[in-house]
Amino acid sequence: MTEDKTKQAKKEVREAKKAAKKAKKEAVQTNCLECNKPLMKKSKYYRNGKYYCAKKCFKALIAKQEKEKAASRTSQEKEAEEKEAKK
């Protein structure tokens, strides 16, 4: 029954290739990173390796990231900043 095993192995290879192809296809960004709208070919806005539906969305995402960065700072840093502001 070695023939069956070979067939099975070939089938597995084929399936793996198919899965890899599918994964590659899914990796392509099709929606806006900010508002998640499907990207139109004509109105895509490309920045920093990512696609957005408009410049507005790119800016919105940057603003959000800045806010998150600020929020994730330690309270120690914030205290120091407040002291600095009181001077």
Ligand SMILES: [Zn+2]
């Ligand atoms: Zn958008």
